[in-house]
Amino acid sequence: METILPKFDSVFSIDCVIFGFDEGELKILLIERNVEPFIDWWALPGYLVEENESLDHAAERILYELTGLRDIYMDQFYTFGDVDRHPQGRVVTVAYYAMLRLNGPKELKPVTSYARRAVWIPIKDLPKLAFDHAKIFERGFLKIRNKITYQPIAFELLPEKFTLTQLQHLYEVILNKSLDKRNFRKKMLNYGILKELDEKQKGVSYRAAKLYKFDKRKYARLFQKELTFGK
Amino acid sequence: METILPKFDSVFSIDCVIFGFDEGELKILLIERNVEPFIDWWALPGYLVEENESLDHAAERILYELTGLRDIYMDQFYTFGDVDRHPQGRVVTVAYYAMLRLNGPKELKPVTSYARRAVWIPIKDLPKLAFDHAKIFERGFLKIRNKITYQPIAFELLPEKFTLTQLQHLYEVILNKSLDKRNFRKKMLNYGILKELDEKQKGVSYRAAKLYKFDKRKYARLFQKELTFGK
DNA sequence: AATATAAGGTGTAATTATTACACTAAGTAG
DNA sequence: CTACTTAGTGTAATAATTACACCTTATATT
Known part of the structure; x- marks a missing residue:
């Protein structure tokens, strides 16, 4: 593995594909970015991992900041590390998906500085997404589509x-x-x-x-x- | 996602679980570490990702440095990011598995500075591994065990x-x-x-x-x- | 009260996939 | 030519999957 640290400035982040099922539609939670780069763009919820938190913890924190919810089923599904995926430098992002019972409001006021608002958007009419988030979404969706055929994760999306x-x-x-x-x-x-x-x-x-x-x-x-x- | 970069010193690495099948046994390629930390310990092959290479590229490079082989089937399976997984600092590692036709020698002279040698070791008698590599191996093995039931990846391990x-x-x-x-x-x-x-x-x-x-x-x-x- | 509407709820037969199971055939070594 | 070792083969029983259509029940409407 690794020897002398660090070699160059690098950083990692978490991005979440948060699924919800509502009005007969499968939706994901998107944020409207408040900061550069990609200011005003729609993006997957995500942020940098803090110095003293694990990846899983960061994923849970990000979800909590957006939805106020804890103890949600989350699963890491892929890590995206193309050199040029972030315009400002090298950022490797670890992607998680989550599944949520949707019953609250359709628009949330996130308690984060980087998102103006968060909105549930049906996956069939997703807008253009910042960074490589379209790719991340695709892979996350593929993942749950496969998973549902052998594990009943669907229950996470339904009311009790x-x-x-x-x-x-x-x-x-x-x-x-x-x-x-x-x-x-x-x-x-x-x-x-x-x-x-x-x-x-x-x-x-x-x-x-x-x-x-x-x-x-x-x-x-x-x-x-x-x-x-x-x- | 991300805003101002970077926030703190962090670094990421690749670790590989490289499977081979030989003499009726499933083996993985381990290296004997040449550097601190965990000098003299057995470990999964892996190293830091370079500044200008993608994760996939880094994985392929590491495999090449050890085996001289290119164009091998590799698949990213999980990213390990516990805060204390590396004694010298924060290192997030992206794990890949690979499957190899084994026909060369049982011990390889790797062209890397961090490994003294690389040896094929049957998975049923693995030694203690450095870092959290035992955990990484377990997860990789689980992955191929699941995968083999629905995709014929086994052929990668057999001679032509x-x-x-x-x-x-x-x-x-x-x-x-x-x-x-x-x-x-x-x-x-x-x-x-x-x-x-x-x-x-x-x-x-x-x-x-x-x-x-x-x-x-x-x-x-x-x-x-x-x-x-x-x- | 009668009727229309809309979804709820149910069974069976045909097909396909999975499992369990044991002997003969072919080649090599002595 | 005999012994040994692995190669190679078929069938019947069971389980899982598929295709398919009608009656029931509650509500809303007149």
Whole structure:
């Protein structure tokens, strides 16, 4: 590995692809930058790693500063280190994704100096992004699309109580294909990681669906098992 | 992301888990360190990233310096950034794995200053490793174990021409379980990514097995498809 | 009260993939 | 020519995946 430190000025940052599911759409949280470079551009939330924090800690901090939320499922997925990815010098960035239950406001007032505001934006109409953030987003999205086929991470995006139709819809949005209702239910219920509640949906203008809860204990058992989806 | 650079002295490095398959064993390439810290310890090959090279380039360079080989399949798998992982300061390291056809000598004379020598060591008897390299190895190994179940990366480890038994043995070593010969062959041949040759093994003191070649064209088609293994 | 609307909820048969399992064939060495 | 060692092969049972359509239930409307 390494010998005499440091060799040249370098710095690393964290960037986060924060997914949320709302109004039947998959969204990510973007910030409007307040500082140069790329001032006024949309960007992924991210910032430099502090001197005395681990990468994971930095990722959690950045998420907290934007959303006020802690203890969110985050996963590191790739590190981007092209020489010219930052116009002001060498910055290597470690990318994380997170999945959030969306229920708060659509626009957040972040408690950071570098972002004017943070907004949930549907992934199907993302604006141009600063730096190489479009590439980072792409890779993060690919990651969760793969992951969802063998690990039920989708639950992180749903409210605590949800209907099977909501769950299916989320899968469809992430996988970008439609699934067969009967097969989907059969498969999901077979996993045994859903707890059927004695409750039904409220406030809908049609037949209310049963609500389900995600069973974390049983989920843990399935953790490493591969699950796939067909049509 | 980032604003005014840099904030503090920091540096990043690459560490490589380089797999090879030889004498029926899965091995990795370790170096004996020539410099402080951890002088005389075994470590994963790795070094600081240069000012004007990308991460991928640095990984390839490090591999080249050790083995003289270029154009090897390498994949970034995780970045380790605990504050205290390096005794001399903050070093974030980006880890790559590589897979190599092993046919050269078992000990290499690396053309680097920081390594006294490089040796292929079976993963089942790894020595204590410098820094957090044991953790890095573990994660890399886990990665290829998962990956091999859905992508035929195993071919990178075999000679150009190989027998089905050799291939099966490699799978067994990586997955750490024995597989059924008939099922394994059926499945492998079904993928259609093997080309049967008109050649047989030479120099064995028993019935010689047919040799196969890996068909890269067809492999590319299967690339994203998931393949799993049972017993 | 009757009707329309909209989503909820359900089963089966066909196909495909996975698993378990044991013997004969072929070549080499003595 | 015999013994040894690995190569090579098929089938039946089980499990998983797919394709596919109708009735039910709650609400809203008249």
